[in-house]
Amino acid sequence: MTVVFIHPFQSLCVVLAKKKKSCFVGNANNRRHMDPGLSQLPFTHHFLDFPANRVPRSCVNARPIFPGSQLGVPVRQQHFLLFPKHVVSTCSKFIKKFFSTFEIPHFRIVMPAPSENTLFGMGNPLLDISAVVDKDFLDKYGLKPNDQILAEDKHKALFEEIVKRREVEYHAGGSTQNSVKIAQWMIQKPHKVATFFGCIGTDRFGEILKKKADEAHVDARYYEQSEEPTGTCAACITGDNRSLVANLAAAQCYKKEQHLDLDSNWDLATKAKVYYIAGFFLTVSPPSMLKVAKHASQNDKLFCMNLSAPFICQFFNGAMMDIMPYVDILFGNETEAASFGKQLGFQTDDIGEIAGLTRSLPKDNPARPRVVVFTQGKDPTVATVGDKVTTFPVLDIDQNHIVDTNGAGDAFVGGFLSALVQEHPLEECIRAGHYAANVIIRRVGCTFPEQPDFH
Template identity: 65%
Template sequence: MSFFCSQNALFGMGNPLLDICAVVDKDFLDKYGLKPNDQILAEEKHKEMFEEIVKKFKVEYHAGGATQNSVKVAQWMIQEPHKVATFFGCIGKDKFGKILKEKAEEAHVDAHYYEQSQEPTGTCAACITGDNRSLIANLAAANCYKKEKHLDLAENWKLVEKAQVYYIAEAATFAREQGFETEDIEEIAKKAQSLPKENKKRQRIVVFTQGKEGTVMTKGDKVETFPVLEIDQSEMVDTNGAGDAFVGGFLSQLVQDKTFEQCIRAGHYAANVIIRHAGCTFPEKPDFH
């Protein structure tokens, strides 16, 4: 149990999605032109699919989307107090939005959604057939966030100011965007580390995960690689949430002022737990020391 965390110490902002998981049949995949291990964004032809999967199959709901997954895992690692993690994002005023709010609450995350009526709540259907999972995401409302109507409100800005650690998932291919002209992870980490920085009092720490390869961290001139925890192939259920889980584990220690080495250890632990479960789900309590 943590004695270092205060409520709302960790702040995350991103695209909230309601994950809808179900075991489906081949006919369902064929109807919507899906391949067994797809990861795609929904097109017009998939719009009916999210309602149909709920009507036709036994579904499980989870609060999803990369940043929301990460703060959810961080809160799980911290356990107490509840609501250390705050989350902002945009949802629709609809049934799926209502379920998403319930699921965030069950995860003890302090979610404050901007609710609007133009677009439905973002969803991600995980269609399971045998050992395969086909993921179809419909961002919808997640793209409709309005800073001036939500972030700028005094009561919401108070939560931003209350936080000590901020996390926003950035999906851009960073090195290419920065014109680094190298694919060597250690080299990219070094170059990212030396980019101009606003706050000169605190050095930048750069951490890159590489799946089953080691995690690379640069601190000052030092580049270190940390091996991930080993796992038997037969125990791996689903690797989809592993990256989000690593971030969540890392943040859970960062917000408690632990060393970066401890943060990475917690990240590896959380990722190792998540890949043993379907979706970004986990047992009731962590076993991390």
């Protein structure tokens, strides 16, 4: 098997499996040991020397090279060749064609496992509470079997009553928290690649939320206050229907000065290389979003945002456009894209054209062109690739296997981000997003199996 990965020192390592039981670390002075044709690569002058018969210790954060291998110890049946990272980004097609020409099978690219706190998310944390109820319960609180509403005063007792049900499930929720949670699930290890900031209450639900975030291996650093209770979202399940009642409460109380601006928290935030904040947070703390977005732009990092909902595009357009010059990757679905385009006077209903026009909006860091990604449910995902707009088909699924589509958008973003922090190209990020969404819509709520089956 041939494996290619980029280790933390920003070089590309090509590993060639051999039948003979010997090991050699390739370098520019020992080309006679290489396979025929390898010396023809135009990058051999970039080879680096390593101690004979040992895997370079600079690769300690990379995933296992092959079953049973251990990094930093002698290996068998391997050859190592190193290239700088820029070779991969500029010449990946040539490299793949080269290996194909010399009939080296199973060529694939595996990126290194990212370090802790590489991905930063900030948003409205909610504790998702799911329980099976009956029609009388729905009628008592004036709920429809399949609906999504914000809690009113008459729903306050609902949250106290639903937790007394026989089988209750709790999950760390909220749009951004869902996405970073799924990104962490896709990555698996190391834990705490994803960091999350948001506001909760000093109450029982807050303690449960902290526990659930920890179980998801997300490094959640909540701003805790006592004025409002922890935000919750009750999922009242009747048969195949879910009636969602959200009480944002503390989630709307995030204070930049009392949390993000603290040295310890800001130091943690600046460790990230990729930032993601859903548009919903524009209703809570635009100054916090702007601080993070400017930091990303000034330090050549990636800042990602989601349109989140048509009402965000309509009623918070001013705050959104203040952030837009710093947005490197913009997500949304077709409904949100249409609302955004209408608000900006694009005079077109074509999602591809809206994506192209959105890409061309003013940008603070013009050296990094904006990427726009619009999902369309079962229809192909639309994305800007350079100056062009391209579509990417979603995974097929039997309609009978679809259980709940509410978390599909968050899941897509989470899958996308999991590949992005590992520096995969756009096509692979979208493929990861499609996979994650395909998994989540087969289950109730934004939940997932223990491990992903994604390669």
